[in-house]
Amino acid sequence: MSDWIPLWLHKLGSPPTFYRFAGTLQPWALTLALLLGAIALYGGLLLAPADYQQGDAYRIIFIHVPSAWMSMFIYAVMGVASFVALVWRIKLAEVVAMESAPIGAAFTWWTWDARLTSELVLLFLYLGVIGLYHAFEDRRQGARAAGFLAIIGVINVPIVHFSVNWWNTLHQGSTVNVFGQSKMAWDMLWPLLTMTLATKFYYAASLFRRARTDLLDMEGGKDWVRKTAEDEADR
Amino acid sequence: MNRPGLGTACAAMLRRDLALAWRRRGDIAMPVLYAVIVATLFPFALGPEDTLLQRIAGGVVLVTVLLAMLLALDAMFASDIEDGSLEQLVLSPQPLALLLGMKILAHWLATALPLIVIAPLLAAMLHLPGAVIPVLLLALLLATPLLSLLGAVLVALTAGTRRSGMLLALMLLPLCVPAVIFAAGAVAAAQQGLPWLAPIAWLAAALVLAVVLAPLACAAALRIALDA
Amino acid sequence: MSALQHFLAMGGYAAYVWPAYAVFFIVLIADSLAPARRRRRVLRELRARLARQSARQQRQPPPATPSA
Numbered sequence: 001m002s003d004w005i006p007l008w009l010h011k012l013g014s015p016p017t018f019y020r021f022a023g024t025l026q027p028w029a030l031t032l033a034l035l036l037g038a039i040a041l042y043g044g045l046l047l048a049p050a051d052y053q054q055g056d057a058y059r060i061i062f063i064h065v066p067s068a069w070m071s072m073f074i075y076a077v078m079g080v081a082s083f084v085a086l087v088w089r090i091k092l093a094e095v096v097a098m099e100s101a102p103i104g105a106a107f108t109w110w111t112w113d114a115r116l117t118s119e120l121v122l123l124f125l126y127l128g129v130i131g132l133y134h135a136f137e138d139r140r141q142g143a144r145a146a147g148f149l150a151i152i153g154v155i156n157v158p159i160v161h162f163s164v165n166w167w168n169t170l171h172q173g174s175t176v177n178v179f180g181q182s183k184m185a186w187d188m189l190w191p192l193l194t195m196t197l198a199t200k201f202y203y204a205a206s207l208f209r210r211a212r213t214d215l216l217d218m219e220g221g222k223d224w225v226r227k228t229a230e231d232e233a234d235r
Numbered sequence: 236m237n238r239p240g241l242g243t244a245c246a247a248m249l250r251r252d253l254a255l256a257w258r259r260r261g262d263i264a265m266p267v268l269y270a271v272i273v274a275t276l277f278p279f280a281l282g283p284e285d286t287l288l289q290r291i292a293g294g295v296v297l298v299t300v301l302l303a304m305l306l307a308l309d310a311m312f313a314s315d316i317e318d319g320s321l322e323q324l325v326l327s328p329q330p331l332a333l334l335l336g337m338k339i340l341a342h343w344l345a346t347a348l349p350l351i352v353i354a355p356l357l358a359a360m361l362h363l364p365g366a367v368i369p370v371l372l373l374a375l376l377l378a379t380p381l382l383s384l385l386g387a388v389l390v391a392l393t394a395g396t397r398r399s400g401m402l403l404a405l406m407l408l409p410l411c412v413p414a415v416i417f418a419a420g421a422v423a424a425a426q427q428g429l430p431w432l433a434p435i436a437w438l439a440a441a442l443v444l445a446v447v448l449a450p451l452a453c454a455a456a457l458r459i460a461l462d463a
Numbered sequence: 464m465s466a467l468q469h470f471l472a473m474g475g476y477a478a479y480v481w482p483a484y485a486v487f488f489i490v491l492i493a494d495s496l497a498p499a500r501r502r503r504r505v506l507r508e509l510r511a512r513l514a515r516q517s518a519r520q521q522r523q524p525p526p527a528t529p530s531a
Contacts, residue, residue, distance in 0.1 A: 056474030128406035
């Protein structure tokens with residue numbers, strides 16, 4: 001590989017290093033996710049005032065909007081990881097891509113309701129990736145094929161989004177813009193952004209845990225797995 | 236070694252696939268029969284009111300054709316994988332993407348073209364106004380190759396797996412949503428007397444994109460799926 | 464009405480807001496538990512395999528060239 005990629009990134013790509021790295025970071029990520037989530041819930045459910053039009057019903061946006069963002073964010077991560085996996089054949093990238101899919105599908109499934117056709121399409125993309133991954137007997141071949149499907153999906157998602165918007169022009173425009181003047185009151189915005197951060201950390205924690213398990217399963221006969229299995233025997 | 240030219244190879248590929256399709260004429264008739272059956276069932280389920288049928292006719296014909304194509308999609312590479320000729324194709328000196336493009340073209344001619352021919356009949360059965368039928372045909376002419384091309388990539392991806400029928404439908408659904416939306420949008424616009432050129436133009440743009448990219452993607456997918 | 468009751472009523476939208484939150488957390492908890500279960504299973508299988516291997520090595524003398 002090229003010289004511009006720093007050495008620590010090379011090292012991180014090796015399964016035993018990543019296993020230890022993820023094991024160290026995972027509890028921190030989970031703690032941060034729970035802490036930020038609790039703060040956001042307190043702010044969103046108790047401190048933020050009721051909306052003058054929708055009353056208290058609007059309060060689900062504190063989980064709805066972060067979930068919708070996560071469903072797209074995780075898909076993007078999956079697409080990038082699949083690309084890396086296909087181009088450089090890095091095993092860890094395959095693991096990250098394929099273990100992201102169920103987490104993304106979970107967020108997408110929650111976000112979808114009958115009016116959000118784009119989310120339904122995204123859910124089907126996730127399910128297609130997961131289904132294709134499990135249809136192959138050889139794990140790595142399945143990961144490559146499913147990764148290819150994920151990349152096709154990345155190209156397709158903007159087209160789908162555009163066409164669905166064209167089809168359903170009544171859809172409400174986005175009201176949160178991080179870079180410009182936001183139309184939302186600050187009292188409502190900060191719990192929303194905090195919750196977004198919390199879901200990001202939750203994703204990291206969940207991904208780390210899933211990737212660790214997957215690595216153990218995949219690298220079955222290697223020495224480092226043997227040592228890990230012996231060390232963690234009592235847990 | 237005396238290598239045949241690119242044009243010769245492509246023509247031979249196309250001729251071979253069409254000859255194979257012609258020898259199994261019964262298989263060609265199946266999707267057409269399926270489309271006729273589905274379109275016949277709609278009036279029975281919804282009642283014979285003209286206005287209701289008229290409003291849904293365009294969408295029903297489009298979805299029926301899509302499902303009928305999905306039915307035939309599974310078989311696109313199946314026999315070639317079984318007898319190993321697909322591996323020969325991968326090893327051949329000609330660019331795989333072009334040869335696969337020819338296969339997709341042959342498949343489209345054998346499955347989608349009969350459906351397009353039968354589509355005006357289905358539309359008339361559902362009382363679609365005669366003036367809208369040309370727009371429907373144009374939309375089908377642009378949407379069906381798009382589906383064949385997208386479907387070919389997915390079929391290639393599942394080439395290495397055992398069970399693929401339902402999985403194929405699951406994977407194709409999100410990818411074909413834009414094609415259905417624009418095709419149905421054009422028909423609906425024509426029915427209401429509105430300009431229908433914009434959605435048709437979008438369909439055409441998507442088709443151009445797919446004609447260029449899909450054979451390349453199909454070749455890449457096939458290499459992944461057969462790389463066992 | 465007490466403050467808690469007021470909070471739980473969600474301005475009359477309780478039947479809409481609370482199930483949404485409940486499902487959200489149920490999905491996330493399910494998402495966290497699934498890998499934990501799989502991890503236990505993988506580790507159990509690994510240990511079983513290691514135990515079988517060491518049992519075999521004790522019965523036979525170790526080979527001259529250790530396999531990688």
